[in-house]
Amino acid sequence: MDDKRKVVIELQNVKRYFKVGNEIVKALRGITFKIYEGEFVTIQGTSGSGKSTLLNQLGCLDTPTEGEYYLDGTPVRKMSKSQRAKLRNRKIGFVFQSYNLLPKTTAVENVELPLMYNKKYNASQRRAAAIKALQAVGLGDRLEHKSNQMSGGQMQRVAIARALVNDPAVVLADEATGNLDTRTSFEMLVLFQKLHAEGRTIIFVTHNPEIAQYSSRNINLRDGKVREDTINTNILSAADALASLPIPQDD
């Protein structure tokens, strides 16, 4: 492997146990891997295999019971809550399955949200960054639309713009296409591939095995352990796949 690339994420034997009543649920049983800058990683596995738990670790929303996690060289496990909040704010972009936009709020305001918690940005810089991110996801003409006036695909684009606005070290997506139809899902994939081409590091949790073909690496989980970790040398183009989809007929 080409070890000259920069390591963005490093997990060393990360374990995460939950106490449920008297029982201990072992959601992650020792996970070790490195993710390099510019990789597009899909994480797959059966339901309950620990994908979301792993992503929460990567996103600094949760800390390991055991093991260590380095994000961009910073050890996360011993950090305080507000230090982790700051880390999320500066280094991570989240995309959720259910978009999670603020209701009755315009696209620009939604995208500005992470920068609200960063004192380095003033109002005009915030707006400029938000507009740039929205243009990057193809919503340059929907800046002032409110979240309830948009389609699912558009809302997810706003969510992706929000994840990009702080120029994060890594973009994390949990079932980001789970609520969308096939066509819109492929549109999202096209977008993620474009971001990948621009050099972004992306980690994409999905149920859909097909999607692995469009990423550069696929990690398969089972029972809280890495079952398979493969590099995809033959990355398919989501744009081509989208073009070959049947055009939906209007009734």
Place this chain on the structure above:
Amino acid sequence: MSILNLFKVAIRAIFSNKFRSFLSMLGIIIGVAAVIIMMAIGQGSKESVRANLSQMGTNVITIRPGAETRGGVRQDPSAMQTLKQKDYELIERNKKYVTYVSPEVTSSGQAIYGANNTTTSLYGAGLDYLNIRLWKIEDGTFFTEDDIRKSSKVCVVGKTVVNELFPDGGDPVGKTIRFKSIPLRIVGILKSKGYNSWGMDQDNVMISPYTTVMKRILAQTYYSSINCSAITEELTDDAIAELTNILRESHELKGEAVDDFTIRSQQEMMETMSSTMDTITIILVVAAAFSLLVAGIGIMNIMLVSVTERTKEIGLRMSVGARGLDISNQFLIESILISLTGGVLGVLVGWLGTLLCSSFGLPATIPLWSILVSFAVCTLIGVGFGYFPAQKAARMDPIEAIRYE
């Protein structure tokens, strides 16, 4: 997040639930308005009582018979008969800090003129009485030294007595009326003083020479009180000391012997009055303040609902980097805004209420500090009752919060 943005978020949250926000404000509005009105009435009545008392003379000193009563001990009736002619004369002869002196005896009963009658009070007084009590003669004259010496059957009357006995007009001066069947010739009419703040008609009076009232009506040899006035309000204490000395000598009280008379100044009266009024005001304000407490609990309730409703939003904000402090500030500012807006509206309503009270004749003036206190209290309520919901929001786990449906 910056304060400005926190305010924007809070205002948006309040406006997205206008009716609910208004309902939780309503408690504060009512509470603050009640406090303001109570304070205004307290302040207003105090001012009007003061004005009334000073109308009766601020440097008045009243000597009553009998020792100062403490703990409700009953006094022998003979102890109430200690003020006599001799005391009056001694005061007249020795006074230095006292300008005017007048004995006073009172009797109430019916005054009759022709077919008309009215119940009134007859005061027996000396020549200085008008100067002490700040009465003025509007028509005719006051009775004279000579009238006192001869116990003349003359009187001056107040406006109410005139109106009751002479409903058809005509000049009452020179007419003879009867009080308890004693004929009294009217020599003068008192200038009206109106009602005092207890609602007592100050014009329902008659004044005759004290000798007349004592000999012809009451058949007694003692005074019910002696009225004096100090040279100035500031010299009241010296005047009281002087009077005490004169009376102790006159009554042959030596060493440890207790005074068999009581001296009160109008100043003392005013202070007692003020402090009584203050107590009443405090009780009213405390009662009103309890409604603010209830209002605060209302705000806490609404904020808890609001926090629960916005669990997902809290989770999202946390996931994009909001710290617990940012979240708790957001909700604190929201609850402060609700209670402070309620406070502003409450002051407004209280002000209108005060105007209404005044228009109904209830004396009411808003003390400025009560407005400032209201705002301070509202901020405290906002912080105090918003704190718990804000902490609840700040302590949420981002993962669980964002999954919340």
